[in-house]
Amino acid sequence: MRQKLENRSFLLLLLLVSIAFGLLLKPFWGAIFWAAAVAVIFYPLQNFFLRKFGNRRNLAALTTLLCCVLIVVMPVILIVQQVVSEAIGLYQAIQQGEITPGAYLDQIRAAFPVIPEFLDRIGVDTDNMRERLSNFAVTASRFLAQETLTVGQNTVGFVLSLCLMLYLSFFLLRDGHSLVELMVKALPLGDEREHRLFDKFAEVTRATVKGNILVAIVQGALGGIIFWILGLPAALLWGVLMAVLSLIPAVGAALVWGPAAIYLFAVGSWIPGTVLLLFGVLVIGLADNILRPILVGRDTKLPDYLVLFSTLGGIALMGINGFVLGPLVAALFLTFWDIFMIEFNDEQSSPY
Known part of the structure; x- marks a missing residue:
């Protein structure tokens, strides 16, 4: 006693x-x-x-x-x-x-x-x-x-x-x-489980930081270059803003180049507006759609929709650090449930 x-x-x-x-x-x-x-x-x-x-x-x-x-x-x-x-x-x-x-x-x-x-x-x-x-x-x-x-x-x-x-x-x-x-x-979780969790932490952190930052650099650089070529003011500032916003999957950089293209059309600059619109959709947009699933989704082994929602939720709750912590929490959530299904429900495999 x-x-x-x-x-x-x-x-x-x-x-x-x-x-x-x-x-x-x-x-x-x-x-x-x-x-x-x-x-x-x-x-x-x-x-x-x-x-x-x-x-x-x-x-x-x-x-x-x-x-x-x-x-x-x-x-x-x-x-x-x-x-x-x-x-x-x-x-x-x-x-x-x-x-x-x-x-x-x-x-x-x-x-x-x-x-x-x-x-x-x-x-x-x-x-x-x-x-x-x-x-x-x-x-x-x-x-x-x-x-x-x-x-x-x-x-x-x-x-x-x-x-x-x-x-x-x-x-x-x-x-x-x-x-x-x-x-x-x-930690009293069992050595095998702990090694698996630490491996997942390293895997997801490496994938999200490298992947998201690389996508942000590519989109920001492309956006800044096209703004500079078209003679738009503060090209570097808008390029960096596009890089930061690109941490939001799917819509990030378009929040900058989209209104800029609309304004160019409004003032009668049809050729620059068309160039910016096509470049934004075909180059900047495709850079996100192609690179992010390869660099983030594949390496984290998370579905694209879960990467999107966990990133948005992480940024909303934890600020800029959330673009890493959000997918990390989601990956650990799935890993814990995967361990639970295998060890407690006698399941031999998981969909993730």
Whole structure:
């Protein structure tokens, strides 16, 4: 009886201490998650350097981390700097009246009268829409300026989080296998199940990060290039916005190039509008439809519809990290049920 009481008390304290430790690390969960993602993605490169350097783990991890900085971190920082510059220019143009969203809407209404007629039929007040669009542009530009100022003020915090992520990534690359084995020993789920869950975590994280980011880079680059060729302003800014929105499967980048094509048609630029429309549908759209199932759906072994809903749900609940965490939760959900069906229902196979 005393032994049971001691065991229950110990488990309760273990749970409380674990929760307290999790809350203690809460400010750094973003850095910890991306450090784990970096370690998972670059672990094959770490193994390559281990073979080259004769199993010198510190040197291999340091070299792998340097490759990560050169390939990923530095280009992202340079692009962000340029995007901030273009965003400030756009904000100033809106504030000075050089860009008037309400006038753009009037041009579209004049060029396509069927659109306001249809909206009026379904009860949408287009005059009120013009005022709302103008107010939204002012609010958005003010928000953009405030966020730019905030980014500048939080540079120290960003650099600190980046350094913490890289620092932790080094140890996860160097000691990742040992840490996984330690967690397998600690968790009371059964070693075989735990190895399977960790393998699924690595598989899905690697597929979603590499796949989604590669699709985002391709769509953003294609969108930015066509905007630049057609002479549209702030091409890099819109390209980056298309890259970010492309994390939303199926419709992401079209939220940028679609309205731009409509505007070109409205102002009588039929050739540029047609080029942008065809390029958006046949090139940018196909890049998403072809690459995402290959890079994300196939490697995660998730159906396309589940990738879509889990990504949207993840982004809605967890922000930008959700494009990885959403499919990861979905994959672990299916894995747990697969284990349950095999071990508890005597099922020998799963549809996933």
